[in-house]
Amino acid sequence: MSFNNVKSRHTAIIELTNSSNQSVSVGDALLFDTLRASGSHGVSVDGSGNISLDTSKEYFIQASFDVERGTTSDSWAFDFYNATTSTVLAVSDGAFQAQWDAVPTTTKTNATFTAAYVQSAPISSIVLKATTMSSTGTVTTNTNIVIIEVS
């Protein structure tokens, strides 16, 4: 006999950071050399910034950025990519861009300061790349990725 069945699912929180500032130009992958986690998980990151995921699990991934722009008129954007195919992930994949637009004095825009990848059927490897960087900028150590992994 069973009653009101709800299956318990292990959940882990993982944080990726980089211990030093990174000089970044358009097309560059963001690097993360430090991984902290609340418990066992299926995430790993290599020296090229490729983040491996366990395709049997669900992921809520959110990246926050701290960027020192090369000049005050520079814009920036970061997107999640499929690390295997080097193709940018779309909103229909559950991937969302972070974008800051430098604008003329008469225009005011509202940016998205977080990039996200949310997927119940994830791909095996993702990487975060600069898709816009007007001139070489610095991604500081305050930048991080927080991952919630549901088994």
Place this chain on the structure above:
Amino acid sequence: MSYRQPTAATGVGVFYGYRSTAVTISTDNTKLPMTDASTGNTISSGSIDFGSSRKFFACGEVRADSIGDYQLGDIKIVANDGEVAEGYQVRNNATGTVCMDDACYGTSSQSTVSLFTGEILGSEAITAEANELRVTGVFVS
């Protein structure tokens, strides 16, 4: 024998919703309708519809371009009972003294979630265009 089997997905999981085309923002307290949702969820009247009440954490983001000299104000997450989840997204005036932006974050226990404009800054006669609109989240139960 089984008894009271769940009829809808329950438990921990992830979800998202977004809008695939731009939408004009012109008035306070107006829903910013989404058009697409993650597998297992639907869009109902511009809101993500979970099909049953769920406990969740949600994060909303809006990226907007001005049409004329316009400042986008607060954005808030609203669940289906009218409850306003905490958190605001405020203007980003990249050229002035105010340069501040945050996503809106909130928790609730409802069957739908949507994004609304809050109090709009600047003239309501001038509109902005949201070219990215999204809610991402995690179900707790």
